[in-house]
Amino acid sequence: xxxxxxxxxxxxxxxxxxxxxxxxxxxxxxxxxxxxxxxxxxxxxxxxxxxxxxxxxxxxxxxxxxxxxxxxxxxxxxxxxxxxxxxxxxxxxxxxxxxxxxxxxxxxxxxxxxxxxxxxxxxxxxxxxxxxxxxxxxxxxxxxxxxxxxxxxxxxxxxxxxxxxxxxxxxxxxxxxxxxxxxxxxxxx
Ligand code: HEC
Numbered sequence: 181x182x183x184x185x186x187x188x189x190x191x192x193x194x195x196x197x198x199x200x201x202x203x204x205x206x207x208x209x210x211x212x213x214x215x216x217x218x219x220x221x222x223x224x225x226x227x228x229x230x231x232x233x234x235x236x237x238x239x240x241x242x243x244x245x246x247x248x249x250x251x252x253x254x255x256x257x258x259x260x261x262x263x264x265x266x267x268x269x270x271x272x273x274x275x276x277x278x279x280x281x282x283x284x285x286x287x288x289x290x291x292x293x294x295x296x297x298x299x300x301x302x303x304x305x306x307x308x309x310x311x312x313x314x315x316x317x318x319x320x321x322x323x324x325x326x327x328x329x330x331x332x333x334x335x336x337x338x339x340x341x342x343x344x345x346x347x348x349x350x351x352x353x354x355x356x357x358x359x360x361x362x363x364x365x366x367x368x369x
Contacts, residue, residue, distance in 0.1 A: 258341075263312035266345045276346025279339050283331070284347075292350045294359025297328060301350045306363035310351070315344040 186199040224230040231239070266272045281290075287297040298306060300315075307323065308314025319340055322330030331340055351368065 258313075260311050260313050263316075263341065263345055263348070266342075267349055272342045273346050273349060275339065276342035276344070276349075279335060279343045280346055283335060284343065287327075288347075289355070289357075289359075291353065291355035292347055293355040293357055294362075298362045299359040300347050301353050301355060301358065302361055303351075303368060304361035304363045304365050309366045310368060312341075312344050312348050315347060316341060319344055 183199060186201060188198045188200050191198045225232075280288075280292075284292075284297075287295055288300060289295040292300040294300070298304075303310060305314075307318045318328070320330065320332040322328045324330065335343070
């Protein structure tokens with residue numbers, strides 16, 4: 181076909197003319213594929229019971245919930261006596277101090293005297309009763325609203341235990357520059 185045959189008649193703009201060329205095959209193929217995809221997609225999500233975004237979210241969240249529950253169940257509940265006995269374990273205290281320095285010092289001060297976070301050497305507690313078990317629980321879940329990060333999954337459980345045992349060992353040290361009491365006074369058992 182010569183260019184003359186493909187000329188679109190009556191299209192002449194200031195001497196510029198157009199040819200009626202067929203669309204390239206790859207372009208048409210892509211176009212038809214998107215049309216077919218669109219029809220299938222629409223039918224699946226509109227008539228054939230495809231999940232809504234809310235349903236997809238709910239099913240993914242339930243998987244997360246199940247895994248979380250499973251990990252809580254396998255978590256061995258250790259007694260307060262077990263933790264208190266660790267106060268004599270130099271290795272545990274050293275490991276706890278090292279992790280404390282790396283992860284907690286910035287907010288709780290180098291001697292746990294309090295800074296952004298509360299003083300943890302005094303008998304006043306916002307969460308729990310100052311026992312190792314209660315500190316461990318607070319440290320695991322954090323207090324996100326108040327700027328205390330959750331450490332579960334960030335610090336391995338055993339290391340986190342060492343950190344709170346170390347903090348517990350600082351009780352009553354009355355460090356200089358201690359932050360004024362926050363929370364309720366508790367009786368140390
Ligand atoms: C980004 C700052 C920040 C870091 C880092 C941080 N904390 Fe905290 N922490 C806080 C704040 C703020 C609070 C007070 C929360 C409130 O007011 O309810 C707090 C509270 C606590 C409490 C409860 C204190 C109470 O009086 O009841 C414990 C226990 C605790 N943190 C342990 C830790 C441990 C262990 C680490 C390190 C692994 C750590 N925190 C790291 C900011 C921090």
